[in-house]
Amino acid sequence: MAGLRFFTFSQVAQHKSNKDCWLVINGRVLDVTKFLEEHPGGDEVLLEVAGKDATKEFDAIGHSKEAQNLVLKYQVGVLQGVNVQEVDFKGVVDKESNNKEMSAFVIKEDSAPKSIVFYEFFVPILVAGLYFGYRFLTSEDSITY
Numbered sequence: 001m002a003g004l005r006f007f008t009f010s011q012v013a014q015h016k017s018n019k020d021c022w023l024v025i026n027g028r029v030l031d032v033t034k035f036l037e038e039h040p041g042g043d044e045v046l047l048e049v050a051g052k053d054a055t056k057e058f059d060a061i062g063h064s065k066e067a068q069n070l071v072l073k074y075q076v077g078v079l080q081g082v083n084v085q086e087v088d089f090k091g092v093v094d095k096e097s098n099n100k101e102m103s104a105f106v107i108k109e110d111s112a113p114k115s116i117v118f119y120e121f122f123v124p125i126l127v128a129g130l131y132f133g134y135r136f137l138t139s140e141d142s143i144t145y
């Protein structure tokens with residue numbers, strides 16, 4: 001991440017007009033001035049959070065992966081005190097790897113229940129049946145004595 005500059009919140013807060021608009025998403029400082037007119041959600045929403053941390057607002061919309069990748073295009077730096085590595089993990093990379101984990105989990109979930117039902121339900125019944133069968137046979141033996 002060489003070349004990225006560090007900014008404080010008060011520095012970011014100075015860029016809040018439609019001619020100079022910065023905001024923060026996941027610790028990344030973005031200059032979205034040129035993006036204002038291109039933003040599919042309109043420039044007004046961006047100007048409302050200009051100079052501020054817009055992470056919550058950005059996440060609340062459920063922006064697509066394309067939108068998340070687009071964030072990188074407008075990054076001019078990171079917030080001071082934020083671990084750059086941490087920022088990367090909180091951002092796009094993390095969301096993608098989470099999705100992979102989720103789909104792997106769902107695949108596992110599909111095949112698991114059948115064997116669980118067999119081992120957790122039928123095996124104890126089989127063991128109990130054998131036990132009571134054995135008891136029944138041995139008690140009959142004792143009556144004959």
Ligand code: HEM
Binds near residue numbers: 030071
């Ligand atoms: C650099 C930062 C941002 C980028 C690159 C970006 C990009 C996009 C893109 C590509 C879309 C189209 C839909 C999609 O692909 O998800 C979109 C829609 C939208 N965005 Fe953003 N956005 C940014 C920041 C924000 C922020 C901070 C807000 C709220 C304060 C916001 C509010 C919206 C809204 C309301 C829509 C319309 C959603 C809809 O019509 O369903 N965006 N944005």
